[in-house]
Amino acid sequence: MELEILIAVATMGGLGFIFAGALAVADKKLRVEENPLIAQVNEVLPGANCGGCGYAGCYDFSVNVVAGKTPVTGCPVGGQDTAIDVATLMGIDASTSVRMLPRILCCGDNEEAVKKMTSYYGPLSCSAMAQISGGDKLCLYGCLGGADCVVACPFDAMVMNEHGLPEVIDELCTGCGMCVKACPRNIIEMHPEDREVFVFCKNHDDPKTSKNVCHVSCMGCGICARKSDGGVVMDNYLAVIDYEKFDETKIPFDKCSTKVIRKQNFSKN
Amino acid sequence: MFSLSKHKTFRGGVHPPEYKHPSKDKPFEIMPLPKRIIVPLSQHLGKPALSLVKKGSEVKTGSVIAEAQGVVSSPIHSPVTGKVTAVTTTVNTSGFPKESIIIEPSEIEEFDFLPTLNCETISAEEIIERVRLAGIVGQGGAAFPASVKLSPPKDKKIDYIILNGCECEPYLTRDYRYMLEQPEAVLAGLQLIMKATGVDKGIVGIEDNKPLAIESMKKAAKTFNNISVEAVETKYPQGAEKMLIKALNGREVPPGKLPLDSGIIVQNIGTAVSIYVAVVKGEPSITAALTITGNGIKESKNLIVRVGTPIDEVLNYCGGVTNDAIKVVVGGPMMGVSQYDFSAPVMKATSGILVLTKQEVAEKPETPCLRCGKCVEACPVNLIPTKLARYSQLGKIEEAEALDIRVCMECGTCAYTCPANIPLVQWIRLGKKKVMEKVK
Numbered sequence: 001m002e003l004e005i006l007i008a009v010a011t012m013g014g015l016g017f018i019f020a021g022a023l024a025v026a027d028k029k030l031r032v033e034e035n036p037l038i039a040q041v042n043e044v045l046p047g048a049n050c051g052g053c054g055y056a057g058c059y060d061f062s063v064n065v066v067a068g069k070t071p072v073t074g075c076p077v078g079g080q081d082t083a084i085d086v087a088t089l090m091g092i093d094a095s096t097s098v099r100m101l102p103r104i105l106c107c108g109d110n111e112e113a114v115k116k117m118t119s120y121y122g123p124l125s126c127s128a129m130a131q132i133s134g135g136d137k138l139c140l141y142g143c144l145g146g147a148d149c150v151v152a153c154p155f156d157a158m159v160m161n162e163h164g165l166p167e168v169i170d171e172l173c174t175g176c177g178m179c180v181k182a183c184p185r186n187i188i189e190m191h192p193e194d195r196e197v198f199v200f201c202k203n204h205d206d207p208k209t210s211k212n213v214c215h216v217s218c219m220g221c222g223i224c225a226r227k228s229d230g231g232v233v234m235d236n237y238l239a240v241i242d243y244e245k246f247d248e249t250k251i252p253f254d255k256c257s258t259k260v261i262r263k264q265n266f267s268k269n
Numbered sequence: 270m271f272s273l274s275k276h277k278t279f280r281g282g283v284h285p286p287e288y289k290h291p292s293k294d295k296p297f298e299i300m301p302l303p304k305r306i307i308v309p310l311s312q313h314l315g316k317p318a319l320s321l322v323k324k325g326s327e328v329k330t331g332s333v334i335a336e337a338q339g340v341v342s343s344p345i346h347s348p349v350t351g352k353v354t355a356v357t358t359t360v361n362t363s364g365f366p367k368e369s370i371i372i373e374p375s376e377i378e379e380f381d382f383l384p385t386l387n388c389e390t391i392s393a394e395e396i397i398e399r400v401r402l403a404g405i406v407g408q409g410g411a412a413f414p415a416s417v418k419l420s421p422p423k424d425k426k427i428d429y430i431i432l433n434g435c436e437c438e439p440y441l442t443r444d445y446r447y448m449l450e451q452p453e454a455v456l457a458g459l460q461l462i463m464k465a466t467g468v469d470k471g472i473v474g475i476e477d478n479k480p481l482a483i484e485s486m487k488k489a490a491k492t493f494n495n496i497s498v499e500a501v502e503t504k505y506p507q508g509a510e511k512m513l514i515k516a517l518n519g520r521e522v523p524p525g526k527l528p529l530d531s532g533i534i535v536q537n538i539g540t541a542v543s544i545y546v547a548v549v550k551g552e553p554s555i556t557a558a559l560t561i562t563g564n565g566i567k568e569s570k571n572l573i574v575r576v577g578t579p580i581d582e583v584l585n586y587c588g589g590v591t592n593d594a595i596k597v598v599v600g601g602p603m604m605g606v607s608q609y610d611f612s613a614p615v616m617k618a619t620s621g622i623l624v625l626t627k628q629e630v631a632e633k634p635e636t637p638c639l640r641c642g643k644c645v646e647a648c649p650v651n652l653i654p655t656k657l658a659r660y661s662q663l664g665k666i667e668e669a670e671a672l673d674i675r676v677c678m679e680c681g682t683c684a685y686t687c688p689a690n691i692p693l694v695q696w697i698r699l700g701k702k703k704v705m706e707k708v709k
Binding site for chain 2 (some may be wrong): 117121123125133134
């Protein structure tokens with residue numbers, strides 16, 4: 001009886017030793033050298049493997065961050081804290097890098113943009129509306145109001161305001177840029193946090209057309225461009241700010257008839 | 270799908286109310302010249318034509334005002350005699366602003382047509398060249414330059430020409446009127462197409478809800494022993510090329526291939542008439558035949574108008590719109606484009622203008638998918654619309670591509686049949702676009 005137990009233990013134990021030995025050899029011989037940074041980055045991630053970053057789990061995200069294929073701010077769940085941790089590991093100084101925030105460069109809300117005489121009926125998504133000639137608004141360059149950017153934002157940092165335009169809640173925004181990608185009309189741009197003056201329009205129509213499609217469009221008069229010494233350039237009836245040469249004091253804010261060139265915190269009333 | 274019709278057809282499809290009665294007994298009428306003509310430079314599939322005129326240029330009816338750019342393109346001829354007032358961008362029936370030539374017609378009309386040719390002695394090359402010079406595009410909807418379709422690659426053997434007289438879109442009666450009024454011209458056009466491609470068998474396929482057209486065409490076709498007229502079941506989208514081929518020849522055109530890969534070329538009734546007119550009268554593509562109908566128009570009509578006539582002038586000529594009209598659609602109700610700017614012009618391939626009232630436009634609220642599978646049953650190209658639409662909505666492009674989203678021809682059968690009113694075809698279109706962008 002005791003012998004049988006001994007045989008069983010010896011057999012199983014022996015097998016265990018053999019396989020352990022094989023594994024030990026395999027570990028040495030078949031080892032794939034991996035950047036230790038990947039494990040370190042993986043360590044500071046939330047570890048939820050949610051896939052919110054677009055990769056198959058946190059480890060895959062770490063691999064891509066270390067390979068430089070995705071930005072250190074790419075983890076939507078970890079937010080700013082994780083981004084700083086990852087940036088520190090990657091040797092990027094997160095504290096001195098300028099915080100980028102999305103800016104919505106259209107002010108043609110439900111009151112100011114001129115509506116078509118017919119109403120849109122179909123999927124309520126900007127990308128679907130952009131495939132045909134847009135939704136209810138006549139302007140072919142402005143915000144469609146379908147909230148694709150709000151849906152795309154993983155941090156609830158975007159909301160549609162009561163006038164039908166999206167708004168960024170700066171405190172919640174991590175600058176991931178998902179809203180920029182989601183907008184089919186390309187009216188959302190990333191700008192440094194402290195930048196204040198923008199042209200809140202993307203309309204390239206000629207003066208007469210742009211006046212007909214929206215009350216607050218850049219009509220292309222060019223007065224800001226003429227006074228600004230190259231700080232503002234005209235691109236096919238649209239004023240575009242060249243932030244390299246831009247000097248705020250030279251911009252004739254009062255002369256702009258539709259007030260599309262103005263400061264971010266400017267209030268309509 | 271269970272069917273009572275004894276005529277040939279394809280699998281799937283739907284049968285919407287036909288609603289052809291308001292215009293089907295109205296003979297073609299020629300509309301007088303409008304006050305203003307807007308000629309878009311892109312009236313065909315392919316590269317837009319290049320304008321040859323400037324503001325102030327004097328043009329004659331039929332003279333070339335824009336030349337074709339490359340092979341898949343088409344020249345554009347002045348539809349009227351008059352003066353060019355501007356070359357600018359205006360909204361056309363696609364809803365997007367496109368470069369157009371604006372002409373103010375003068376009172377006296379001078380013609381600058383191509384020389385006339387003899388149908389009997391003309392050679393195949395001459396026919397193709399004439400179709401190209403006359404700027405004829407397919408009248409079935411896609412506006413593909415007809416000359417390109419008539420010159421298939423040498424290694425493809427074509428054995429049938431099908432003339433598409435289905436007109437499966439509800440409301441429209443343009444092809445029907447052509448078959449009733451000018452069956453000889455339709456068949457002469459078919460003969461020219463057959464000669465140009467060197468094919469000796471022609472079939473005219475007509476839906477069985479048009480018995481008079483079938484009779485008229487059969488009578489006219491008696492003199493030709495190489496043309497047969499066949500009835501097919503009345504079902505949408507019977508007039509789609511691949512569906513018609515399946516019904517008439519039993520051949521299946523593989524996904525991503527063209528009908529000519531299966532040895533067949535399909536042309537529309539209207540295209541055949543245009544080709545005939547271009548050869549015997551030398552008249553380039555300067556007119557469009559179209560049906561103006563719907564409950565929202567005072568008087569339904571079948572009209573022949575000059576290309577470039579603004580929609581609002583066409584509507585006024587038909588007595589204007591009624592007070593309860595809420596929607597204007599260019600094309601058929603299934604695949605047409607809803608309009609918001611009525612100064613948009615009639616183009617070469619415009620087949621109809623519908624003015625619809627609230628009762629005719631089913632704007633019902635969308636509800637969740639019931640998983641009933643009606644769309645799957647109805648899809649003529651055997652796709653799973655409900656899955657494709659959902660994938661497209663969620664941005665899952667790889668998954669949509671794996672389910673062959675690109676095979677969809679956007680006929681709208683799925684959205685029509687959906688009891689939950691989900692805009693299936695709209696979502697699928699979006700998904701298709703994203704897949705194409707990714708492929709690029």
